[in-house]
Every structure is written in C-alpha cells, then in structure tokens.
Amino acid sequence: MARTPDRQIEHLLRRAGFGARPDELDMYGQMSIPDAVDMLVNFEGVDDAVDTFIGKAGYVNVTTRGQFLPQANITDARQRWLFRMVHSDRPLQEKMTLFWHNHFATGYTKVAGTLGAAEGARYLAAKASEDPGKVRGQIEMLRENALGNFRDILVNIAKDAAMLVWLDGRTNTKAKPQENFAREIMELFTVGVGNYTEEDVYAGARVFTGWNMQQAGNAADGSRRQEFAYVAAQHETTAKTFSFAVYPSGSRTIGARSASDGMQDGLDLIDGLAANPNTGRYLATKLYRFFVNEFGAVNETFVNRIANVYLQSKYDMRVVMREVLLSPEFWDPSAYFARYSWPVEFVVRALKDIGWNGFSVNDALTPLSNMGQILYDPPDVAGWRPGQEWFSTSAMLSRLNFAASLASNQKFNLTTAVKTAGANRSPEALLAFISDALVAAPADASVAGELSSYLRATGAWTGADAQIQNKAAGLVHLIAGSPEYQLL
Amino acid sequence: MKVTRRQFVKGGVAAFTVTFAAPEFLSDLARAQGAHTRNFVVLYLSGGNDALSMLVPYNDPFYYSRRPTIGVPAGQVLQIGTDSSRAALGLHPRLTGLKQIFDQGRLALIQRTGYENQSRSHFLGTDIWSTADPNNSQSLGWVGRYLDSLPSPVDPLVGWNTTATLPHVLAARTAVPAIANPAAYAFVSPNAGVEANAERNTALRIASHVPVDRPELAFVYGSAQAAMGTLDRVATVAQYTPTLTYPNTGFGQALRAVAGAMNKGIGTRVFYVTTGGFDTHSAQSVNAVNGAYYNLMATLNDGLIAFYNDLKNQGLLDDTLVLSFSEFGRRITENGSAGTDHGAASVMLAMGGKVSGGLYGTAPSLNLDPANPTLENAAGDVRFETDFRSVYARVLDNWLGTDSVRLLGGNFRKASLSFI
Numbered sequence: 001m002a003r004t005p006d007r008q009i010e011h012l013l014r015r016a017g018f019g020a021r022p023d024e025l026d027m028y029g030q031m032s033i034p035d036a037v038d039m040l041v042n043f044e045g046v047d048d049a050v051d052t053f054i055g056k057a058g059y060v061n062v063t064t065r066g067q068f069l070p071q072a073n074i075t076d077a078r079q080r081w082l083f084r085m086v087h088s089d090r091p092l093q094e095k096m097t098l099f100w101h102n103h104f105a106t107g108y109t110k111v112a113g114t115l116g117a118a119e120g121a122r123y124l125a126a127k128a129s130e131d132p133g134k135v136r137g138q139i140e141m142l143r144e145n146a147l148g149n150f151r152d153i154l155v156n157i158a159k160d161a162a163m164l165v166w167l168d169g170r171t172n173t174k175a176k177p178q179e180n181f182a183r184e185i186m187e188l189f190t191v192g193v194g195n196y197t198e199e200d201v202y203a204g205a206r207v208f209t210g211w212n213m214q215q216a217g218n219a220a221d222g223s224r225r226q227e228f229a230y231v232a233a234q235h236e237t238t239a240k241t242f243s244f245a246v247y248p249s250g251s252r253t254i255g256a257r258s259a260s261d262g263m264q265d266g267l268d269l270i271d272g273l274a275a276n277p278n279t280g281r282y283l284a285t286k287l288y289r290f291f292v293n294e295f296g297a298v299n300e301t302f303v304n305r306i307a308n309v310y311l312q313s314k315y316d317m318r319v320v321m322r323e324v325l326l327s328p329e330f331w332d333p334s335a336y337f338a339r340y341s342w343p344v345e346f347v348v349r350a351l352k353d354i355g356w357n358g359f360s361v362n363d364a365l366t367p368l369s370n371m372g373q374i375l376y377d378p379p380d381v382a383g384w385r386p387g388q389e390w391f392s393t394s395a396m397l398s399r400l401n402f403a404a405s406l407a408s409n410q411k412f413n414l415t416t417a418v419k420t421a422g423a424n425r426s427p428e429a430l431l432a433f434i435s436d437a438l439v440a441a442p443a444d445a446s447v448a449g450e451l452s453s454y455l456r457a458t459g460a461w462t463g464a465d466a467q468i469q470n471k472a473a474g475l476v477h478l479i480a481g482s483p484e485y486q487l488l
Numbered sequence: 489m490k491v492t493r494r495q496f497v498k499g500g501v502a503a504f505t506v507t508f509a510a511p512e513f514l515s516d517l518a519r520a521q522g523a524h525t526r527n528f529v530v531l532y533l534s535g536g537n538d539a540l541s542m543l544v545p546y547n548d549p550f551y552y553s554r555r556p557t558i559g560v561p562a563g564q565v566l567q568i569g570t571d572s573s574r575a576a577l578g579l580h581p582r583l584t585g586l587k588q589i590f591d592q593g594r595l596a597l598i599q600r601t602g603y604e605n606q607s608r609s610h611f612l613g614t615d616i617w618s619t620a621d622p623n624n625s626q627s628l629g630w631v632g633r634y635l636d637s638l639p640s641p642v643d644p645l646v647g648w649n650t651t652a653t654l655p656h657v658l659a660a661r662t663a664v665p666a667i668a669n670p671a672a673y674a675f676v677s678p679n680a681g682v683e684a685n686a687e688r689n690t691a692l693r694i695a696s697h698v699p700v701d702r703p704e705l706a707f708v709y710g711s712a713q714a715a716m717g718t719l720d721r722v723a724t725v726a727q728y729t730p731t732l733t734y735p736n737t738g739f740g741q742a743l744r745a746v747a748g749a750m751n752k753g754i755g756t757r758v759f760y761v762t763t764g765g766f767d768t769h770s771a772q773s774v775n776a777v778n779g780a781y782y783n784l785m786a787t788l789n790d791g792l793i794a795f796y797n798d799l800k801n802q803g804l805l806d807d808t809l810v811l812s813f814s815e816f817g818r819r820i821t822e823n824g825s826a827g828t829d830h831g832a833a834s835v836m837l838a839m840g841g842k843v844s845g846g847l848y849g850t851a852p853s854l855n856l857d858p859a860n861p862t863l864e865n866a867a868g869d870v871r872f873e874t875d876f877r878s879v880y881a882r883v884l885d886n887w888l889g890t891d892s893v894r895l896l897g898g899n900f901r902k903a904s905l906s907f908i
Contacts (some may be wrong), residue, residue: 031574102749106904122660154837168769168770168825168827171770171824171825172824173824174822176823177823177824178769178770178823178824178825178829179823179829179830180769180829183608183609183830187609187611188611193609193611193612198608198865201608231748251697294704327515338704340704341709369652370652370672371652371666372653379653380535380610380767381610382610382611385653388654388704388707389653389654389659390653391707391708391711392649392653392654392664392665392666392711393644393663393664393666393667393711393714393715393718394652394663394665394666394667394668394672394673394715395652395653395666395707395711396711396712396715397673397674397675398716400675400676400691400712401674401675401676404676404677404678405676405678406791407678408678408679410667411678421506441705444697444699444700446697447694447697450693450694451694453690454686454687454690457686457690458682458683458686470679470683473678473679474677474678474679474683474686474687476678477677477678477687478687478690478691479695481691482694483695483699483705483708483709483711483712484705486708487704487705487708
C-alpha cells in the first residue's frame with residue numbers, strides 16, 4: 001500500500017475507474033493526462049485477461065461453493081464483477097458497465113423468479129464463450145458495448161432476454177400491448193420525463209408488439225435457451241404517431257407496415273429516440289453527475305456541449321467519454337471529491353488502497369447489501385438513487401463496519417507494509433503513511449488532531465509489532481470509515 | 489500540482505466542534521413524554537397497488553367484464569358494506585386480518601385518492617406522493633418537512649426508517665436513521681478491549697465535527713453522527729419481546745422493530761415501513777393461493793394484523809396511526825399478460841386505535857362510457873375524488889398537531905375526511 005499520491009491521476013482513476021492500485025498509479029503516473037485518457041477510452045488495446053486471474057495467488061480471493069460458476073450462480077457472478085473492478089487493466093470499461101447497469105437497471109430477482117435462479121444468472125452474467133447456447137448475459141453485452149454506439153446499445157437492450165422478462169416485452173402482443181418497456185425506454189433510457197406523453201407510451205407499446213421471446217437450442221447439449229424473436233403474427237400493423245420526430249424528415253408517424261416487416265417499427269423508433277436532442281441532454285446530465293460533479297447545479301454549458309458531441313458523433317460513446325474526461329469541468333478543482341461514492345466504488349477503492357491479499361470479495365457482498373447496493377439487482381428500473389440517499393445512518397454504519405472488517409483482515413499485511421516503510425517510528429509517521437495510501441477529501445485540521453490523539457491514547461509509543469497491528473488497523477478503520485473517504 | 493494527502497490534512501480550514509447531544513438526556517426526555525406520544529407509521533406499497541383487487545366493487549358488472557381473468561369473484565370477497573354512493577365493497581379474500589380491524593372500527597379505507605394529471609411514472613409518481621408537491625417533486629419529503637418543523641434540538645432518533653436507504657418521504661434537513669435490523673446496528677472494531685474503546689471514542693468525536701462551508705460533506709458527517717449517537721438506544725430495541733410472533737417477512741420484521749421502538753420509549757415519533765412487488769404487469773394472479781397478488785395481500789395482512797394485536801396487547805394502539813400510500817393505482821382493464829398497467833387514483837389505508845374506521849369517499853363506476861366522471865384517460869383509469877394532500881392535511885392537523893397549511897403550502901383541508 002505504500003505509495004506517493006498523484007493528485008490528478010488519482011482523480012482520473014477514481015472517476016474513470018475504481019481508484020488506483022499501486023501498479024496502476026505507477027503506470028498512469030508516468031503519462032500525460034491526454035495519454036492517460038487515451039489509454040482509458042481505447043481499452044481494446046489492453047489485454048482483457050482479468051478473468052483468467054480469478055483464483056490465482058496475488059489477487060483478491062473469491063469464495064467457491066463447489067464449482068465457481070458465475071454464468072449460473074448470481075453470487076459467483078457478483079464475485080466475478082467485483083474481482084474485475086479490483087484487477088481489470090481496463091478500468092473505464094468496468095466503470096462504464098456499471099454506469100449502463102444503473103441506466104438500464106435490470107433486476108436479477110424478477111428474472112430469476114420468472115425463469116429460475118440459474119437462468120436468471122445466465123441471462124444477466126453469462127459470457128457467450130462459456131455458455132453452450134452462446135447466451136450473452138445483459139451485463140456482458142453492456143461490457144462489450146461499454147463505449148459502443150448508444151443506438152446499438154438500445155437495440156441490444158430491446159432484444160435482451162433479461163430485459164424482455166424484466167419489462168415484460170415477452171408478453172407484448174397486438175391484442176394486448178404491454179406498456180412497460182415502451183414507457184421506460186422513453187422515461188429512463190432516452191429522452192427523460194417531460195419529453196414524451198402518455199399517448200407516446202401507448203403508441204410505443206404498439207411499436208414493440210411482437211418483440212417477444214422464444215425457446216431455442218436443445219436440452220441435450222445444454223444449448224436450450226430463451227432468446228429474442230420477432231413474432232410477426234403478434235405485431236400490430238397500423239400507423240403509430242408520436243409527439244416527437246421519429247424520422248430525420250421530422251415526421252412523427254411510423255406508417256402502417258405489413259406484419260412481416262413490422263419489426264422495423266421498433267428499429268425506427270429506437271433510431272428516432274437515439275437521434276432526439278433530449279436523449280443527448282439526458283445522457284450528458286447523467287454523465288456529468290456520474291463522472292464529473294454531483295454537487296450543486298448541473299453545469300448547463302457542459303450538458304449542451306456533450307449533448308452536441310453525442311449528436312455530432314452519431315451516438316459514439318467513446319468520442320463522448322473522451323470529451324467528458326478531457327473537459328475543463330472534469331479538471332476543475334471544484335470537481336475533486338465532488339461525488340458521493342457508490343457502495344461498490346467505496347468497497348473496491350478500499351481494497352485497492354488498503355490491500356486484498358487474503359480477503360475474499362464474497363465477504364463484501366453482505367456489507368454491500370447493507371450499504372444499499374446489490375450488483376445485478378438494482379431496486380427498480382430507475383436504478384439506484386445515488387447521492388445523499390446512499391448515506392442513511394445504517395448505510396454509513398455499514399461502511400464503517402466494512403472498513404473495520406477489511407482492516408482486521410489486513411492487520412498483518414498492514415504491519416509489514418508499515419515496518420518496511422519505517423513508518424512505525426512515530427505516530428506522525430504512521431498517520432502520514434496511512435493517509436498517503438487512503439487518499440480522501442481534505443479533512444479539517446481537528447480531524448487529524450483526533451487521529452493523532454487516538455494513536456497516543458492507550459500507552460507510550462513503542463513501534464513494536466503488537467502496537468502497529470492495533471494502531472494501523474484502527475487508523476485504517478477510522479480513515480476509510482471517515483466522511484471524507486466517502487467522497488470521490 | 490502535486491499536493492500530498494498530508495498537506496490536505498494539515499491545510500484544512502479550522503473546524504469547530506459541536507457538543508455531542510448525550511443520548512441519556514434524550515431518553516429521559518422520551519420517557520418524560522410518557523405513553524401518550526403519538527406515533528405515526530408511513531406505509532409505502534411499492535410499485536403501484538392495484539386497489540381494485542384490494543377493495544373490490546363486486547356488484548359492478550364492468551369490474552368483471554374488464555377483468556375476466558383477474559377479477560375477484562363476488563362470492564369470495566370479504567364484504568364490508570356499501571359506501572355513500574351505495575357501491576357494495578369487499579376486501580380481497582386474503583385480508584382476513586384487515587377485515588377484523590375494519591370490524592373493530594379501526595381501519596379506514598379512503599377511496600379514489602390521487603391528484604390532477606396523475607403521473608403514471610413510478611419514480612415521478614413516488615416523488616410526488618412523497619413530497620406532496622406535484623410541481624416540485626424534488627423537494628424534501630412531506631414527513632421530512634414535518635420533522636424539520638419540530639423545535640430544536642431534534643433528537644436523532646425522532647424518525648426511524650426501516651429500509652436501508654432513505655425514502656424520499658423522509659428526506660429532510662434532519663438526518664433520519666435507517667435501521668433495518670436493530671440487532672445489526674452496532675459499531676465494529678478490528679481491535680478489542682481498550683483499543684476498541686479508544687477507536688470508538690475517536691469515531692464518536694470525529695463524527696461530532698461540523699465541516700465548515702461544505703454542506704455535502706457535512707451531510708455525511710450528519711449521518712455518521714446520527715449513527716454513533718443512536719447505537720445505545722437502538723440496542724435496547726433489539727431486546728424487545730413482542731406479545732406474539734410476527735411473520736418472518738421483511739415487512740413483518742420491520743413492524744416488529746417499530747413496535748419494539750414504541751415499547752422501549754426511545755423517543756421516535758415517525759416510522760417508515762414498506763412492502764413491495766406491487767408492479768403487477770403480468771401474471772398478477774389475484775385469486776390463486778400463493779399467486780403474485782394473493783401473496784402481496786398475505787404479506788400486507790399478516791404483518792398489519794400482528795402489529796395491530798401486538799400494539800393492542802402492549803397498550804400502544806391508541807398512540808399509533810398507520811397511513812399507507814402507493815404511487816398510483818392500476819389500469820382498470822387487465823392486459824394480455826393477465827396483469828395491469830400503470831393507472832391513476834388508488835385507495836389509502838389508515839389504521840390505529842384512534843381511527844374512525846369505515847369507507848371514505850366513493851368507489852368508481854367502471855362503466856366504459858368515456859363521459860363517466862369517476863374515470864379518466866378514456867375511461868381507462870380511476871379518476872381521483874380526494875386529493876391525497878387532503879389526507880396528509882388531516883394527519884398533520886389532527887394527529888401530528890401541526891399546521892397543514894404551512895407544511896403543505898396550501899389549504900387542502902377536507903372536513904369529510906374525519907378518519908382521525
């Protein structure tokens with residue numbers, strides 16, 4: 001955990017990743033900011049080998065119950081994602097995947113309740129390469145499209161098996177159009193509240209009639225699966241008119257089409273929604289809150305500029321994110337630590353800062369639930385409620401308690417690191433060493449005073465192992481559990 | 489540009505320390521208030537409750553023609569009489585406990601509650617019901633504003649939220665603790681004995697700081713301070729022994745904790761509980777035993793009747809008012825998935841020892857005539873008759889003893905809503 005802080009790179013990696021491991025700090029620390037941003041957004045140039053390290057020495061542990069099967073067991077899927085957040089060398093890919101997970105928030109509980117537990121995990125978390133039916137779970141799709149084209153992401157989401165269950169698209173038929181997906185694609189995925197009408201929801205439901213699900217593959221080789229299917233007989237063929245332009249011509253009406261051609265209705269609507277200026281603004285606002293600054297009013301200059309980049313680039317999220325990370329708003333000193341960390345961000349950053357050898361990400365799952373965030377199971381389709389709502393008293397207590405259990409787990413590693421750096425020589429040296437490792441928002445001087453008093457509270461300073469074990473762990477607990485450390 | 493963390497720590501602006509409110513004092517205060525504190529329990533039915541399956545207009549032929557699959561058969565409803573429009577009404581057959589409470593005159597059902605141009609969005613809808621402000625749904629919660637109106641110093645345990653995250657209805661300048669499980673609400677240390685004590689004392693002192701000119705950070709400090717300051721009192725609630733067994737559901741256990749907090753007299757006045765799963769777009773299964781909606785009613789019923797009887801046994805029923813809300817009712821006509829989509833007006837429940845039970849307001853006529861005044865959206869949805877803020881106003885004025893006009897920003901009083 002010993003390291004020299006680098007203010008700018010740490011800011012970049014807190015936001016575009018999940019904090020910095022010492023090796024990440026070393027590597028990115030040698031780059032200029034534009035080079036570092038290029039490396040983050042062009043992550044395909046970095047080997048995606050992170051999954052092959054699961055279970056290897058030197059990495060955070062996972063806990064297996066029999067076989068480790070993230071494609072069929074949601075607990076294992078959660079462990080794999082946390083593992084990736086800690087160890088991936090493509091931090092922005094994982095961060096964007098989390099952003100999209102919250103944006104297209106789909107809950108395992110309903111999918112599993114409908115199709116069964118193993119199938120629920122499969123449609124959310126399976127990699128095509130590990131599934132006999134080549135099922136690509138929703139989060140894997142989002143991960144592969146992390147900086148892809150937003151229009152393509154929308155098409156993929158509309159056809160995603162977990163989404164077809166989650167928002168009931170599988171039962172959207174011409175006799176009884178199902179409004180759930182049509183409503184949310186407008187309200188939460190694209191243009192946002194206030195930019196569509198109830199009549200648009202009803203028309204949208206008719207647009208997606210027949211976008212259902214069917215069984216494919218066979219049981220013998222395990223390839224049996226549910227997958228998207230356009231069922232022409234269930235498509236409602238009459239014209240659908242919206243309150244906004246669907247076509248570049250400005251036309252608001254999707255004309256009547258034969259049932260066999262009717263799938264194009266949905267593609268036309270998605271094109272129209274992707275091209276809607278309100279979608280650019282909606283995404284830019286969410287990106288501002290997630291990546292740039294969560295405090296105070298949304299910066300309208302930023303939103304207008306990024307929304308424009310979105311439209312000009314034809315919805316290319318790589319181009320958009322490059323602009324976000326190089327924006328003056330991102331680098332403004334007022335943006336540093338102007339973000340309430342999400343529970344997974346807090347947990348992963350603590351692991352990167354404090355150490356992971358001998359810790360299993362499995363032991364973070366219950367604490368994360370107590371902090372209010374269960375991966376693959378957001379509370380509803382609007383996703384989590386970021387910001388102050390993360391900080392109920394019990395959630396704050398859970399953060400403090402997670403810091404305590406991690407500090408306890410890392411006692412011996414901490415003691416070794418402290419002694420190697422010679423930081424056991426005085427209380428001040430220990431405080432400086434731990435503070436450098438756990439970079440937090442600036443604290444008032446009196447807080448440092450309390451920490452200093454704590455180090456002297458129970459007896460004379462000896463610097464002996466027994467004392468360092470107690471005090472280093474206690475100090476890590478107090479700092480990682482401090483309000484300042486909850487900001488990023 | 490490099491600044492080390494050390495310089496951050498040393499270079500911070502001077503803070504001042506507030507005196508930490510001693511829990512003992514507050515406990516005494518709570519005790520001094522005696523057994524006649526008025527407790528208010530907000531119950532949120534998450535997802536949009538299909539009120540027409542909960543309170544069934546079983547003599548309306550359109551109810552059955554529009555709900556051929558999911559309508560509750562007239563012979564199965566728990567009949568509770570007729571309302572002032574002479575509509576015959578019955579509770580869902582699984583609500584046997586609520587029927588008992590109704591028969592004891594302690595359950596009020598307030599029909600067709602909602603507002604003009606009701607939002608069909610879960611999120612905007614919940615925000616509006618939480619803030620009581622359709623025009624500024626991002627403001628503080630209506631119950632949160634009530635807490636903020638109490639004279640300072642406000643006890644950090646004045647509100648108790650039984651979920652892990654803060655519900656919008658309790659969003660306030662006052663930090664409201666979230667205590668899902670009193671037994672797990674404890675301070676953990678990596679050390680033991682004197683070392684652990686030293687650590688806890690330091691955490692307590694740090695949490696009592698107020699960072700200057702940094703409201704966002706100060707908010708987190710507020711949570712940390714409220715957490716540290718309520719540990720001991722909450723620990724007493726974990727020792728509570730109820731007079732009966734609560735159902736082993738999240739909702740049942742939350743109500744058990746609420747009863748425990750009331751019984752231990754820890755000073756809490758407002759509680760928040762929720763039970764979810766009401767977004768029944770498909771396979772609503774109202775009638776089958778263990779069907780989706782049937783189970784929702786089971787959870788609601790079994791939790792509330794246990795709570796009601798426990799409070800009655802403890803002599804706390806007269807001190808308690810439970811009020812339910814949900815973001816919207818559901819579409820009248822069932823959809824092709826044997827479920828219902830998002831609708832408008834709904835039914836609110838009020839339960840407690842001082843409640844004047846009965847049916848308030850009138851049931852909708854489900855006649856498909858587009859001119860039917862009890863419906864809206866081309867007779868697709870139930871139209872509101874009573875503004876939900878009138879219900880809130882009654883609670884604020886008559887139960888919480890405050891001024892509803894000030895807290896709701898307008899006069900929503902409605903004399904006929906005499907349920908409390």
